[in-house]
Amino acid sequence: MPAIVLVGAQWGDEGKGKATDLIGSSVDYVVKFNGGNNAGHTVVIDGETYALHLLPSGILSPNVTPVIGNGVVVDLAVLFEELDTLQARGIDTSRLVVSANAHLIPSYNRTLDKVTERFLGQRRIGTTGRGIGPTYADKMSRVGLRVQDLFDEKILRQKVEGALDQKNQLLVKVYNRRAVTVDEVVDELMSYADRLRPMVTDTSLLLAGALDEGKVVIMEAGQATLLDVDHGTYPFVTSSNATAGGACTGSGVPPTRVDSVIAVLKAYTTRVGEGPFPTELFGDEGDRLRKAGGEFGTTTGRPRRCGWFDAVIGRYATRINGTTDLVLTKLDVLTGYDPVPVCVAYEVDGVRYDEMPMTQTDFHHAVPVFEYFEGWDDDITGARSMDDLPPAARRYVEAVERLCGAPVSAVGVGPGREEIVAVRDLVR
Numbered sequence: 001m002p003a004i005v006l007v008g009a010q011w012g013d014e015g016k017g018k019a020t021d022l023i024g025s026s027v028d029y030v031v032k033f034n035g036g037n038n039a040g041h042t043v044v045i046d047g048e049t050y051a052l053h054l055l056p057s058g059i060l061s062p063n064v065t066p067v068i069g070n071g072v073v074v075d076l077a078v079l080f081e082e083l084d085t086l087q088a089r090g091i092d093t094s095r096l097v098v099s100a101n102a103h104l105i106p107s108y109n110r111t112l113d114k115v116t117e118r119f120l121g122q123r124r125i126g127t128t129g130r131g132i133g134p135t136y137a138d139k140m141s142r143v144g145l146r147v148q149d150l151f152d153e154k155i156l157r158q159k160v161e162g163a164l165d166q167k168n169q170l171l172v173k174v175y176n177r178r179a180v181t182v183d184e185v186v187d188e189l190m191s192y193a194d195r196l197r198p199m200v201t202d203t204s205l206l207l208a209g210a211l212d213e214g215k216v217v218i219m220e221a222g223q224a225t226l227l228d229v230d231h232g233t234y235p236f237v238t239s240s241n242a243t244a245g246g247a248c249t250g251s252g253v254p255p256t257r258v259d260s261v262i263a264v265l266k267a268y269t270t271r272v273g274e275g276p277f278p279t280e281l282f283g284d285e286g287d288r289l290r291k292a293g294g295e296f297g298t299t300t301g302r303p304r305r306c307g308w309f310d311a312v313i314g315r316y317a318t319r320i321n322g323t324t325d326l327v328l329t330k331l332d333v334l335t336g337y338d339p340v341p342v343c344v345a346y347e348v349d350g351v352r353y354d355e356m357p358m359t360q361t362d363f364h365h366a367v368p369v370f371e372y373f374e375g376w377d378d379d380i381t382g383a384r385s386m387d388d389l390p391p392a393a394r395r396y397v398e399a400v401e402r403l404c405g406a407p408v409s410a411v412g413v414g415p416g417r418e419e420i421v422a423v424r425d426l427v428r
């Protein structure tokens with residue numbers, strides 16, 4: 001039975017929560033495999049809006065086991081805050097499991113994330129300030145703290161001491177901040193240990209068993225393809241692998257068990273934070289799209305940068321992820337635009353590029369080559385099949401398929417759970 005990977009195809013905020021939600025009734029496990037509380041899913045159920053940052057969106061579906069995989073970085077204060085908020089709204093959160101190998105975000109990494117951004121000035125990344133980058137850096141430098149360390153206080157203390165030897169030098173001598181004590185870090189982390197313990201398990205073993213039993217497992221990326229630390233617009237990226245390959249390393253599910261890869265694409269493009277964005281719209285044009293799409297960050301509330309659909313990126317995402325299904329979201333936001341521009345290639349110093357330029361320098365200089373599609377005025381939020389869409393909207397969807405090189409299996413036509421055109425089953 002299928003292991004399905006779900007990724008974002010652009011710079012994040014494509015509406016992945018809605019795609020998981022759409023297939024929710026056939027799914028047994030939803031695994032978050034990368035990132036931490038830098039993510040933001042907004043899920044609307046029966047008119048109620050839920051904003052999740054750290055928890056997998058499967059937490060809202062009663063028959064799903066939500067899994068925080070080994071590739072995730074966990075801020076324990078946020079974890080319990082989100083659980084408490086959901087419980088207060090009557091959601092049963094008792095099924096959540098957390099990998100013993102997931103890394104913890106200690107308070108000093110939140111501080112370092114913010115101060116390094118400040119020091120970078122013009123060269124800043126525009127991070128969410130949640131300590132994500134420093135925590136992944138610690139993981140790779142082998143000075144990270146893991147969930148399982150909470151169950152051996154002596155080891156935890158040794159690790160915190162080792163980490164603080166370096167971190168305090170940085171905090172005090174470079175960034176002019178106060179030193180952090182071993183006790184304050186250990187005490188804060190240990191205050192969560194008892195509550196966390198029952199949730200912690202060997203999640204890769206759990207998932208292997210689940211797949212053996214024929215259960216359906218969805219591995220859901222935080223962030224998106226162009227924010228992937230290897231395949232994105234480095235250095236303006238997050239610090240983890242948000243593409244399909246990351247689903248395997250971040251969960252322990254091997255590549256040979258993955259059956260399909262769903263990439264979620266917005267009908268236009270948005271990005272938060274700094275970095276190149278060839279189809280970006282500025283001034284009134286940007287404001288109009290931002291307002292129409294409600295493009296303000298779930299995590300930080302920052303206004304998102306908005307622009308036209310970029311098919312070069314869409315094609316790139318299909319190739320990097322091995323996309324088998326596209327889910328096109330927020331098509332309704334384009335209602336009323338005529339014509340609708342779509343970037344089909346770039347021009348860099350007079351040379352046409354049909355694929356992503358090899359170097360970041362060229363990508364920074366990429367000027368979009370637009371094709372103009374006929375728009376539509378009719379409200380499409382009631383459409384439930386491709387035949388319900390106005391011909392121009394249908395042609396737009398077909399163009400996305402053709403330009404990105406993968407079939408569109410569902411189209412989002414409004415924020416509600418049911419506002420979707422399902423073209424073919426995502427679980428096969």
Ligand code: IMP
Nearest residue numbers: 012038039040126127128237238272273
């Ligand atoms: P970090 O993940 O906080 O280190 O931020 C690195 C970059 O990724 C910044 O440009 C963030 O705005 C961006 N980013 C991180 N998470 C998300 C997300 O869920 N959606 C969109 N952008 C994100």
